[in-house]
Amino acid sequence: MENSFKKIISIEEAMEHFHDGMTILFGGFGGIGSPPTIIDGILEKGIRHLTLIGNDTGFPHIGIGKIVSQGRAGKIIASHIGSNPVAGQLMTEGQLEVEFSPQGILAERIRAGGVGVAGILSDIGMDNELVSSNKQKVNSKGKEYLVETALTGDVSIVFAKKADSYGNLIYDKSARNTNPLVAMAGNITIAEVEEIVPLGSLNPDEIITPGVFVDYIVPSKGVNWKWVWE
Template identity: 45%
Template sequence: MKLPDKTCTMEGAIARIRDGDTVMVGGFGVPGTPMSLIHALVAHGARDLTVIKNDANEPGMGIDHLLHSGQVARLITTHLGLNAHAIGLMNAGEIEVEFTAQGILAERIRAGGAGIAGVLSDVGIGTELARGKQIVEVAGKPHLVETALRADVALIHADRADPFGNLAYCATARNFNPVMASAARCVIVEAETVVPCGGLAADAVHTPGVFVDHVVALETLTQEYAVVRR
Protein backbone atom coordinates (compact mmCIF):
# COMPACT_ATOMS: atom_id res chain seq x y z
CA MET A 1 0.00 0.00 0.00
CA LYS A 2 1.34 3.42 -0.95
CA LEU A 3 1.26 5.93 1.89
CA PRO A 4 -0.21 9.37 1.13
CA ASP A 5 2.15 12.27 0.55
CA LYS A 6 1.23 15.01 3.03
CA THR A 7 3.81 17.58 1.96
CA CYS A 8 2.39 20.96 1.01
CA THR A 9 3.15 24.66 1.01
CA MET A 10 3.24 26.54 4.29
CA GLU A 11 0.60 29.00 3.09
CA GLY A 12 -1.71 26.20 1.98
CA ALA A 13 -1.50 24.44 5.33
CA ILE A 14 -1.93 27.58 7.46
CA ALA A 15 -4.94 28.67 5.37
CA ARG A 16 -6.93 25.97 7.16
CA ILE A 17 -6.87 27.99 10.39
CA ARG A 18 -10.05 29.97 10.96
CA ASP A 19 -11.02 32.91 13.17
CA GLY A 20 -11.78 31.69 16.70
CA ASP A 21 -9.77 28.48 16.42
CA THR A 22 -7.81 26.97 19.29
CA VAL A 23 -4.18 26.53 18.25
CA MET A 24 -1.56 24.52 20.13
CA VAL A 25 2.02 25.62 19.51
CA GLY A 26 4.93 23.34 20.38
CA GLY A 27 8.15 24.46 21.96
CA PHE A 28 9.85 25.32 25.24
CA GLY A 29 11.43 28.73 24.74
CA VAL A 30 13.17 28.48 21.36
CA PRO A 31 13.73 24.69 21.08
CA GLY A 32 10.85 23.08 19.25
CA THR A 33 8.95 26.31 18.54
CA PRO A 34 7.64 26.42 14.95
CA MET A 35 8.84 29.95 14.23
CA SER A 36 8.14 29.83 10.49
CA LEU A 37 4.61 28.51 10.93
CA ILE A 38 3.95 31.31 13.42
CA HIS A 39 5.08 33.91 10.87
CA ALA A 40 2.81 32.28 8.28
CA LEU A 41 -0.10 32.46 10.71
CA VAL A 42 0.56 36.18 11.25
CA ALA A 43 0.50 36.70 7.48
CA HIS A 44 -2.68 34.62 7.18
CA GLY A 45 -4.42 36.87 9.67
CA ALA A 46 -6.82 34.54 11.52
CA ARG A 47 -8.03 36.35 14.66
CA ASP A 48 -9.66 35.74 18.06
CA LEU A 49 -7.41 32.73 18.53
CA THR A 50 -6.99 30.72 21.71
CA VAL A 51 -3.30 29.80 21.83
CA ILE A 52 -1.97 26.98 23.99
CA LYS A 53 1.79 27.12 24.51
CA ASN A 54 4.19 26.46 27.35
CA ASP A 55 5.43 30.07 27.28
CA ALA A 56 5.01 33.33 25.39
CA ASN A 57 8.59 33.32 24.08
CA GLU A 58 10.57 36.56 24.34
CA PRO A 59 9.73 39.97 22.85
CA GLY A 60 10.05 39.97 19.08
CA MET A 61 10.14 36.19 18.87
CA GLY A 62 7.69 33.34 18.28
CA ILE A 63 4.30 33.83 19.92
CA ASP A 64 5.06 37.51 20.50
CA HIS A 65 4.48 38.15 16.79
CA LEU A 66 0.88 36.91 17.19
CA LEU A 67 0.44 39.10 20.25
CA HIS A 68 1.71 42.18 18.40
CA SER A 69 -0.64 41.52 15.49
CA GLY A 70 -3.61 41.33 17.85
CA GLN A 71 -4.62 37.84 16.76
CA VAL A 72 -4.67 36.23 20.22
CA ALA A 73 -7.78 36.56 22.38
CA ARG A 74 -6.82 33.95 24.98
CA LEU A 75 -3.53 32.35 26.01
CA ILE A 76 -3.25 29.14 28.04
CA THR A 77 0.31 28.94 29.32
CA THR A 78 2.63 28.22 32.23
CA HIS A 79 4.39 31.59 32.47
CA LEU A 80 4.95 34.95 30.78
CA GLY A 81 8.06 35.95 32.72
CA LEU A 82 10.35 36.39 29.70
CA ASN A 83 7.92 38.56 27.74
CA ALA A 84 7.12 41.98 29.22
CA HIS A 85 4.88 42.73 26.21
CA ALA A 86 2.66 39.74 27.00
CA ILE A 87 2.50 40.76 30.66
CA GLY A 88 1.45 44.27 29.63
CA LEU A 89 -1.34 42.94 27.42
CA MET A 90 -2.60 40.74 30.26
CA ASN A 91 -2.51 43.55 32.81
CA ALA A 92 -4.33 45.86 30.40
CA GLY A 93 -7.06 43.26 29.85
CA GLU A 94 -6.29 43.03 26.14
CA ILE A 95 -5.78 39.26 26.28
CA GLU A 96 -7.18 36.65 28.65
CA VAL A 97 -4.51 34.46 30.24
CA GLU A 98 -5.04 31.10 31.96
CA PHE A 99 -2.02 29.94 33.94
CA THR A 100 -1.41 26.22 34.41
CA ALA A 101 1.49 24.52 36.16
CA GLN A 102 3.86 23.13 33.54
CA GLY A 103 3.43 19.46 34.35
CA ILE A 104 -0.33 19.90 34.56
CA LEU A 105 -0.40 21.60 31.16
CA ALA A 106 1.41 18.61 29.66
CA GLU A 107 -1.00 16.21 31.39
CA ARG A 108 -4.08 18.13 30.24
CA ILE A 109 -2.84 17.95 26.64
CA ARG A 110 -1.93 14.27 27.03
CA ALA A 111 -5.43 13.63 28.34
CA GLY A 112 -6.88 15.37 25.30
CA GLY A 113 -4.84 13.15 23.02
CA ALA A 114 -5.86 10.04 24.95
CA GLY A 115 -9.54 10.89 24.69
CA ILE A 116 -10.20 11.21 28.43
CA ALA A 117 -12.06 14.06 30.09
CA GLY A 118 -9.27 15.23 32.38
CA VAL A 119 -6.92 14.39 35.23
CA LEU A 120 -6.96 14.83 39.00
CA SER A 121 -4.17 16.69 40.77
CA ASP A 122 -3.45 18.13 44.21
CA VAL A 123 -1.13 20.74 42.64
CA GLY A 124 -2.53 24.24 43.21
CA ILE A 125 -4.98 23.46 46.02
CA GLY A 126 -5.49 26.64 48.03
CA THR A 127 -3.90 28.89 45.40
CA GLU A 128 -5.04 31.11 42.52
CA LEU A 129 -4.63 28.11 40.21
CA ALA A 130 -7.63 26.49 41.88
CA ARG A 131 -10.01 29.40 41.29
CA GLY A 132 -13.16 28.28 39.50
CA LYS A 133 -12.11 24.63 39.29
CA GLN A 134 -14.04 21.65 40.62
CA ILE A 135 -12.54 19.97 43.68
CA VAL A 136 -13.15 16.31 44.50
CA GLU A 137 -11.94 14.18 47.37
CA VAL A 138 -9.85 11.09 46.64
CA ALA A 139 -8.45 8.92 49.44
CA GLY A 140 -9.31 11.63 51.93
CA LYS A 141 -7.41 14.35 50.05
CA PRO A 142 -8.80 17.18 47.88
CA HIS A 143 -7.90 17.16 44.18
CA LEU A 144 -8.51 19.64 41.39
CA VAL A 145 -10.28 18.43 38.27
CA GLU A 146 -7.96 19.54 35.46
CA THR A 147 -9.95 19.29 32.23
CA ALA A 148 -8.37 17.89 29.07
CA LEU A 149 -7.15 20.23 26.35
CA ARG A 150 -7.71 19.71 22.65
CA ALA A 151 -7.20 22.07 19.73
CA ASP A 152 -8.47 22.71 16.24
CA VAL A 153 -4.87 22.93 15.00
CA ALA A 154 -1.42 22.09 16.36
CA LEU A 155 1.71 23.75 14.96
CA ILE A 156 4.74 21.50 15.39
CA HIS A 157 8.48 21.79 14.70
CA ALA A 158 10.37 18.61 13.82
CA ASP A 159 13.99 17.94 12.98
CA ARG A 160 13.12 15.29 10.37
CA ALA A 161 9.95 14.08 8.70
CA ASP A 162 8.98 11.83 5.85
CA PRO A 163 6.19 12.67 3.38
CA PHE A 164 3.67 10.58 5.36
CA GLY A 165 4.34 12.64 8.48
CA ASN A 166 6.46 10.35 10.62
CA LEU A 167 8.46 12.75 12.80
CA ALA A 168 11.74 12.82 14.71
CA TYR A 169 12.61 15.66 17.08
CA CYS A 170 16.07 16.82 18.10
CA ALA A 171 17.03 16.67 21.80
CA THR A 172 14.95 19.03 23.98
CA ALA A 173 12.89 20.16 20.98
CA ARG A 174 10.82 17.06 21.70
CA ASN A 175 9.25 18.85 24.74
CA PHE A 176 5.54 19.64 24.07
CA ASN A 177 5.51 18.68 20.39
CA PRO A 178 4.63 14.95 20.70
CA VAL A 179 1.68 15.42 23.06
CA MET A 180 0.33 18.35 21.07
CA ALA A 181 0.54 16.31 17.86
CA SER A 182 -1.85 13.81 19.47
CA ALA A 183 -4.37 16.34 20.74
CA ALA A 184 -5.46 18.40 17.72
CA ARG A 185 -7.94 17.87 14.92
CA CYS A 186 -5.39 19.11 12.36
CA VAL A 187 -1.61 18.84 12.82
CA ILE A 188 0.72 21.00 10.73
CA VAL A 189 4.44 20.27 10.89
CA GLU A 190 7.43 22.31 9.78
CA ALA A 191 10.44 20.01 9.29
CA GLU A 192 14.07 21.00 8.91
CA THR A 193 14.63 17.96 6.69
CA VAL A 194 12.13 15.84 4.75
CA VAL A 195 13.47 12.38 3.90
CA PRO A 196 11.87 9.76 1.63
CA CYS A 197 9.47 7.24 3.17
CA GLY A 198 11.64 4.62 4.83
CA GLY A 199 14.33 7.21 5.55
CA LEU A 200 13.48 7.23 9.26
CA ALA A 201 14.27 4.08 11.19
CA ALA A 202 11.22 2.79 13.08
CA ASP A 203 12.92 3.31 16.44
CA ALA A 204 13.74 6.92 15.49
CA VAL A 205 10.10 7.93 14.98
CA HIS A 206 8.81 9.99 17.90
CA THR A 207 5.41 10.90 16.38
CA PRO A 208 3.80 8.43 13.95
CA GLY A 209 2.48 9.86 10.70
CA VAL A 210 -1.11 8.87 11.50
CA PHE A 211 -1.26 11.92 13.79
CA VAL A 212 -0.02 14.36 11.13
CA ASP A 213 -2.05 16.08 8.41
CA HIS A 214 0.40 18.43 6.67
CA VAL A 215 4.19 18.48 6.32
CA VAL A 216 6.04 21.64 5.29
CA ALA A 217 9.75 21.49 4.41
CA LEU A 218 11.76 24.42 5.77
CA GLU A 219 14.08 25.90 3.17
CA THR A 220 16.09 27.96 5.67
CA LEU A 221 16.22 28.55 9.42
CA THR A 222 15.79 32.21 10.34
CA GLN A 223 17.73 34.02 13.04
CA GLU A 224 14.96 33.21 15.53
CA TYR A 225 16.16 29.58 15.55
CA ALA A 226 19.76 30.64 16.18
CA VAL A 227 19.68 30.12 19.94
CA VAL A 228 19.78 26.39 19.25
CA ARG A 229 23.34 25.06 18.84
CA ARG A 230 23.96 21.57 17.51
Protein backbone atom coordinates in the same frame (compact mmCIF):
# COMPACT_ATOMS: atom_id res chain seq x y z
CA MET B 1 3.94 8.03 -6.13
CA GLU B 2 1.64 11.05 -5.82
CA ASN B 3 -0.41 9.46 -3.01
CA SER B 4 2.78 8.75 -1.08
CA PHE B 5 3.42 12.47 -0.76
CA LYS B 6 -0.14 13.73 -0.19
CA LYS B 7 0.73 14.94 3.33
CA ILE B 8 3.37 17.36 2.08
CA ILE B 9 1.78 20.75 1.42
CA SER B 10 2.90 24.33 0.92
CA ILE B 11 2.60 26.98 3.60
CA GLU B 12 -0.13 28.58 1.46
CA GLU B 13 -2.13 25.34 1.52
CA ALA B 14 -1.55 24.99 5.25
CA MET B 15 -3.00 28.44 5.88
CA GLU B 16 -6.36 27.26 4.50
CA HIS B 17 -6.83 25.45 7.84
CA PHE B 18 -6.49 28.64 9.92
CA HIS B 19 -9.21 31.19 10.65
CA ASP B 20 -10.19 33.87 13.16
CA GLY B 21 -11.34 32.71 16.57
CA MET B 22 -9.80 29.23 16.44
CA THR B 23 -7.85 27.36 19.10
CA ILE B 24 -4.23 26.51 18.27
CA LEU B 25 -1.98 24.20 20.27
CA PHE B 26 1.70 24.91 19.71
CA GLY B 27 4.92 23.16 20.59
CA GLY B 28 7.94 24.99 21.92
CA PHE B 29 9.76 26.13 25.02
CA GLY B 30 10.79 29.77 24.96
CA GLY B 31 10.49 29.69 21.19
CA ILE B 32 12.72 26.63 20.79
CA GLY B 33 10.71 23.98 18.98
CA SER B 34 8.03 26.35 17.70
CA PRO B 35 7.39 26.29 13.90
CA PRO B 36 8.66 29.62 12.48
CA THR B 37 7.30 29.27 8.94
CA ILE B 38 3.78 28.44 10.16
CA ILE B 39 3.83 31.25 12.72
CA ASP B 40 4.89 33.73 10.04
CA GLY B 41 2.12 32.39 7.81
CA ILE B 42 -0.46 33.04 10.52
CA LEU B 43 0.81 36.59 10.91
CA GLU B 44 0.80 37.23 7.17
CA LYS B 45 -2.79 35.96 6.87
CA GLY B 46 -3.86 38.41 9.57
CA ILE B 47 -5.68 35.87 11.74
CA ARG B 48 -7.01 37.26 15.03
CA HIS B 49 -8.93 36.41 18.20
CA LEU B 50 -6.98 33.21 18.72
CA THR B 51 -6.91 30.96 21.74
CA LEU B 52 -3.38 29.62 22.14
CA ILE B 53 -2.34 26.60 24.20
CA GLY B 54 1.32 25.92 24.91
CA ASN B 55 4.10 26.09 27.45
CA ASP B 56 4.74 29.85 27.36
CA THR B 57 4.49 33.02 25.31
CA GLY B 58 8.01 32.87 23.90
CA PHE B 59 9.78 36.21 23.53
CA PRO B 60 8.37 39.35 21.88
CA HIS B 61 9.98 38.54 18.51
CA ILE B 62 10.60 34.80 18.88
CA GLY B 63 8.26 31.85 18.54
CA ILE B 64 4.60 32.18 19.44
CA GLY B 65 5.51 35.48 21.09
CA LYS B 66 5.30 37.16 17.68
CA ILE B 67 1.58 36.34 17.52
CA VAL B 68 0.97 37.38 21.13
CA SER B 69 2.91 40.63 20.80
CA GLN B 70 0.84 41.71 17.81
CA GLY B 71 -2.37 41.28 19.77
CA ARG B 72 -3.61 38.39 17.65
CA ALA B 73 -4.54 36.22 20.66
CA GLY B 74 -7.47 36.83 22.96
CA LYS B 75 -6.60 34.03 25.36
CA ILE B 76 -3.64 31.83 26.17
CA ILE B 77 -3.31 28.77 28.40
CA ALA B 78 0.31 28.49 29.49
CA SER B 79 2.59 27.70 32.40
CA HIS B 80 4.19 31.17 32.42
CA ILE B 81 4.46 34.36 30.39
CA GLY B 82 7.45 35.98 32.10
CA SER B 83 9.80 35.79 29.12
CA ASN B 84 7.50 38.02 27.07
CA PRO B 85 6.87 41.40 28.75
CA VAL B 86 4.36 42.32 26.04
CA ALA B 87 2.16 39.41 27.14
CA GLY B 88 2.28 40.68 30.72
CA GLN B 89 1.34 44.18 29.59
CA LEU B 90 -1.58 42.90 27.51
CA MET B 91 -2.81 40.82 30.44
CA THR B 92 -2.60 43.80 32.80
CA GLU B 93 -4.51 45.97 30.32
CA GLY B 94 -7.23 43.33 29.99
CA GLN B 95 -6.47 42.65 26.33
CA LEU B 96 -5.20 39.11 26.88
CA GLU B 97 -6.87 36.50 29.07
CA VAL B 98 -4.28 34.21 30.63
CA GLU B 99 -5.06 30.86 32.23
CA PHE B 100 -2.04 29.67 34.19
CA SER B 101 -1.43 25.96 34.51
CA PRO B 102 1.61 24.43 36.26
CA GLN B 103 4.01 23.12 33.63
CA GLY B 104 3.66 19.43 34.43
CA ILE B 105 -0.11 19.70 34.73
CA LEU B 106 -0.29 21.60 31.45
CA ALA B 107 1.65 18.82 29.73
CA GLU B 108 -0.64 16.19 31.26
CA ARG B 109 -3.76 18.11 30.21
CA ILE B 110 -2.50 18.19 26.63
CA ARG B 111 -1.58 14.50 26.79
CA ALA B 112 -5.04 13.71 28.16
CA GLY B 113 -6.59 15.53 25.22
CA GLY B 114 -4.44 13.52 22.85
CA VAL B 115 -5.42 10.13 24.26
CA GLY B 116 -9.10 10.94 24.69
CA VAL B 117 -9.23 11.27 28.49
CA ALA B 118 -11.62 13.96 29.75
CA GLY B 119 -9.26 15.25 32.42
CA ILE B 120 -6.98 14.44 35.33
CA LEU B 121 -7.05 14.89 39.11
CA SER B 122 -4.29 16.87 40.79
CA ASP B 123 -3.60 18.41 44.19
CA ILE B 124 -1.06 20.82 42.69
CA GLY B 125 -2.18 24.43 43.07
CA MET B 126 -4.90 23.78 45.65
CA ASP B 127 -3.54 26.69 47.70
CA ASN B 128 -2.95 28.96 44.68
CA GLU B 129 -5.88 31.13 43.65
CA LEU B 130 -4.49 31.66 40.15
CA VAL B 131 -4.49 27.91 39.58
CA SER B 132 -7.53 26.73 41.53
CA SER B 133 -10.13 29.43 40.85
CA ASN B 134 -13.22 28.32 38.93
CA LYS B 135 -12.13 24.68 38.92
CA GLN B 136 -14.20 21.79 40.15
CA LYS B 137 -12.91 20.01 43.25
CA VAL B 138 -13.56 16.36 44.09
CA ASN B 139 -12.77 14.18 47.07
CA SER B 140 -11.12 10.81 46.52
CA LYS B 141 -10.15 8.52 49.40
CA GLY B 142 -10.37 11.40 51.83
CA LYS B 143 -8.21 13.79 49.85
CA GLU B 144 -9.36 16.77 47.79
CA TYR B 145 -8.23 17.27 44.21
CA LEU B 146 -8.68 19.77 41.41
CA VAL B 147 -10.25 18.54 38.21
CA GLU B 148 -7.89 19.59 35.43
CA THR B 149 -9.73 19.32 32.13
CA ALA B 150 -8.10 17.93 29.01
CA LEU B 151 -6.87 20.36 26.37
CA THR B 152 -7.51 20.01 22.65
CA GLY B 153 -7.54 22.41 19.73
CA ASP B 154 -8.67 22.97 16.18
CA VAL B 155 -5.10 22.74 14.89
CA SER B 156 -1.82 21.65 16.46
CA ILE B 157 1.38 23.13 15.06
CA VAL B 158 4.70 21.43 15.76
CA PHE B 159 8.30 21.69 14.62
CA ALA B 160 10.48 18.68 13.82
CA LYS B 161 13.97 18.17 12.51
CA LYS B 162 13.16 15.32 10.16
CA ALA B 163 10.13 13.59 8.68
CA ASP B 164 9.32 11.04 6.03
CA SER B 165 6.44 11.54 3.62
CA TYR B 166 4.08 9.63 5.92
CA GLY B 167 4.66 12.15 8.71
CA ASN B 168 6.80 10.13 11.11
CA LEU B 169 8.74 12.76 13.07
CA ILE B 170 12.15 13.04 14.71
CA TYR B 171 12.95 16.09 16.85
CA ASP B 172 16.23 17.87 17.50
CA LYS B 173 17.39 17.43 21.10
CA SER B 174 15.56 19.78 23.50
CA ALA B 175 13.46 21.17 20.64
CA ARG B 176 11.42 18.02 21.18
CA ASN B 177 9.96 19.51 24.42
CA THR B 178 6.13 19.59 24.25
CA ASN B 179 5.86 18.86 20.53
CA PRO B 180 5.03 15.12 20.81
CA LEU B 181 2.15 15.86 23.19
CA VAL B 182 0.85 18.76 21.13
CA ALA B 183 0.95 16.63 17.97
CA MET B 184 -1.59 14.26 19.53
CA ALA B 185 -4.14 16.79 20.75
CA GLY B 186 -5.26 18.75 17.70
CA ASN B 187 -8.16 17.93 15.41
CA ILE B 188 -5.61 18.59 12.66
CA THR B 189 -1.86 18.42 13.18
CA ILE B 190 0.49 20.31 10.88
CA ALA B 191 4.21 19.64 11.27
CA GLU B 192 6.83 22.02 9.97
CA VAL B 193 10.02 20.07 9.27
CA GLU B 194 13.58 20.95 8.38
CA GLU B 195 14.33 17.81 6.37
CA ILE B 196 12.06 15.44 4.47
CA VAL B 197 13.38 11.98 3.66
CA PRO B 198 11.96 8.97 1.77
CA LEU B 199 9.83 6.33 3.44
CA GLY B 200 12.02 3.71 5.09
CA SER B 201 14.87 6.13 5.73
CA LEU B 202 14.09 6.70 9.39
CA ASN B 203 15.19 4.26 12.07
CA PRO B 204 11.92 3.12 13.69
CA ASP B 205 13.55 3.33 17.13
CA GLU B 206 14.27 7.04 16.60
CA ILE B 207 10.73 8.04 15.59
CA ILE B 208 9.08 10.04 18.38
CA THR B 209 5.76 11.02 16.78
CA PRO B 210 4.20 8.35 14.54
CA GLY B 211 2.78 9.61 11.27
CA VAL B 212 -0.72 8.54 12.27
CA PHE B 213 -0.91 11.74 14.37
CA VAL B 214 0.29 14.04 11.57
CA ASP B 215 -2.14 15.25 8.91
CA TYR B 216 0.14 17.56 6.95
CA ILE B 217 3.83 18.36 6.56
CA VAL B 218 5.05 21.85 5.70
CA PRO B 219 8.68 22.21 4.57
CA SER B 220 10.46 24.79 6.68
CA LYS B 221 12.16 27.66 4.92
CA GLY B 222 15.41 26.34 3.46
CA VAL B 223 14.28 22.73 3.93
CA ASN B 224 16.74 20.06 2.86
CA TRP B 225 15.01 17.70 0.44
CA LYS B 226 16.53 14.21 0.20
CA TRP B 227 14.37 12.19 -2.18
CA VAL B 228 15.37 8.66 -3.13
CA TRP B 229 13.37 7.47 -6.11
CA GLU B 230 14.62 3.89 -6.41
